[in-house]
Amino acid sequence: MSSEPVIHIVDDDQSVREAVKSLMESVGLSACAYRSTQDFLDARRWSEPGCVLLDVRLPGGSGLEFHARMASLGVFLPVIFMTGHGDIPMSVQGMKGGAVDFLTKPFRDQDLLDAVATALDRDRARRASEISVGDLRRRYETLSQREREVMRLVATGKMNKQVAGDLEISEVTVKIHRGSAMRKMGARTLPDLVRMADLLAGSTD
Secondary structure, three states, X not given: OOOOOEEEEEOOOHHHHHXXXXXXXXXXXXXXXXXXXXXXXXXXXXXXXXEEEEEOOOOOOOHHHHHHHOHHHOOOOOEEEEEOOOOXXXXXXXXXXXXXXXXXXXXXXHHHHXXXXXXXXXXXXXXXXXXXXXXXXXXXXXXXXXXXXXXXXXXXXXXXXXXXXXXXXXXXXXXXXXXXXXHHHXXXXXXXXXXXXXXXXXXXX
């Protein structure tokens, strides 16, 4: 798969699809156009970097409804809404749902390009975070059960003596397991280990 971002344009108006696709390509971006959300899903390209330009009013259901379902479908690309029928409630609903922007047709080319740039930045940040958490998870899997228990308790702010009491082991043993966990996780300091534990906990929410 390509590592270059792809701009997915979902709009039932062919003239809009063609105009937006041409605009994206004019600035060196790859773009694919679809007349429905089902066509977009059928293409199965959402694992690639990019974003979705989504019309609000589409055959078979609104873009807002599709946006609300995207996460459950495994689609995590940032969304920019486009509409010729925009109103305040729609805009609020779209933005509350995590949309990058809500553009009312006809919109200026520069406004759309700015929104796309923001969406691509957001997608890059999400993917970088996933890689980081994935690397932490792989390191965490190398820890023994006891090292994981010590790491979890230390991350809650407990002192070595308290951890020792909870696990019914000596304080010296706690220090050994904590040091081993820090080494395997690549944590240079105790606060580093706590941040790693927080990241891992947040990724499972």
